[in-house]
Amino acid sequence: MSPSASWLSRSGHIRDTRLVMVGAFVGAFVLLMLSAFTSVFAGGPLSSKREQVNAAYQAVQGECLNWEKADLSDAAKVDCAAAHKFEVTGIADITAAYPKEAPFPNAEAWEKIAQENCAQAAGTYLAGKLDPKGKYGVSTLNPDERRWTDGYRQLRCGLQVAAPSGAALPSYGSAKTQDQSNVYDPSVCLALGENNTVGDPIECAKPHAFEIIGVVQHPEGEFLAVDKQDGIMSEKCAAMALDYTGGADLKAKNLLVTWDTRAEESWAVGSRKANCKIGAVPQGENLVAWEGSVRNPNGAPLTTANPPQTTSVKPQAEPTGAPLHSESGKPPSESGKPSDSGKPDPPSGITPTSENR
Known part of the structure; x- marks a missing residue:
């Protein structure tokens, strides 16, 4: 339809x-502004304390993350019943396909990586019941370039509610129950x-x-x-x-x-x-x-x-790996x-x- x-x-x-919000599960991944996420860890070595507490590298399947800053430097685990911007559906290790000498992926390559590693994880997480035109889109949290160079190859696969621009909007409750x-x-x-x-x-x-x-x-x-x-x-x-x-x-x-x-x-x-x-x-x-x-x-x-439906009028300033939910124009047809x-x-x-x- x-x-x-x-x-x-x-x-x-x-x-x-007009446009509809299309889920990335059917291939509509557009990973925008990946640097908005990677900048969390860019800019030189991090302290050991920072590396231990940053939730983006610690979260496991079923946990939810929230942040306010566009660079995700304040990312924290929260109860999924509370407002959050990312629900982890799985962890993917892509070392086999991208060994240590592999160059840091560009946006197009990250899109391919997300499709290959996280779409199926989302479907499995939701027991095959991901609405391809629903409010949830498949997304990833990716390692920054420094960690990539050091050989880090883990992705956090997840679900987000995204505005048409791709900006993350607050979600309430686990996607499994909503x-x-x-x-x-x-x-x-x-x-x-x-x-x-x-x-x-x-x-x-x-x-x-x-x-x-x-x-x-x-x-x-x-x-x-x-x-x-x-x-x-x-x-x-x-x-x-x-x-x-x-x-x-x-x-x-x-x-x-x-x-x-x-x-x-x-x-x-x-x-x-x-x-x-x-x-x-x-x-x-x-x-x-x-x-x-x-x-x-x-x-x-x-x-x-x-819990509320999406009510935010102030989406995050920059997308952070969320798929672009957009409607592709179709030829008009008679009502x-x-x-x-x-x-x-x-x-x-x-x-x-x-x-x-």
Whole structure:
């Protein structure tokens, strides 16, 4: 099922192509800014105390790591129930393929190394249930050039929740127990990226593509075809929009309601959640940035997940070996017609749309 999006406008159907977060398990590894990780240990010999306590070289399978500094110099083991940016799925020793005299890999070589050594580890760790379009991507923590020269050849394979830019976002709970649906908590806004893409979480006061207004939990059971998901999401998202905005006239603001759907391969591994969101009416096939929030300031408190879905609006400044979660443009295709439920039309300005991913 190809990633795509459909908009139902007042004048007819407009198909728009956007991006989905694709998991590195299906080969979408893009190891960015590896120096951001290796710089932790670069710049001359380290003290023995530093080498003993740096968690990046001590963590084992099932442990979680967190850090705040872009160079990972403050990396520490944390309870996986707490916010973390890396969950170790295994340790790979690549000495046989890269003996001591082997040159330090460039970014392309690290990508190949990660694919060959860590994709399978992630699948095994999750008992074969890694959502290829879910929120988790396969990543590695790699040795720096000095250690490589000294013959160190161990990698930490792991899972991360990454923003579309590749920046690490906080994750909560072990990936073994979490729904992998690529969803956000209500009130999170997503930037409009380059080339008509959906970008990272961002403050709603800044230009953005979408504002998340809620999450729908689909029932267990057989896969629901996209048109059936659309029927459910259309009704639930319209209701959420009324509650979230306090009945605001979205049409007057040139805004409309849209939603996500789950692909069959995601459904097969248990991903059942999908976002309802609000975006600007597109211009042709292009998304349009808008500013501010449509949340009713006098509305009821928001219901967020526990543990929370991704809520960060300040992702790490630089990626550190995380795969790039991006959506590759696909040729536009005509949207399916909405089902005629016989229910009253939604309030003015709430025009259901759907995004399939």
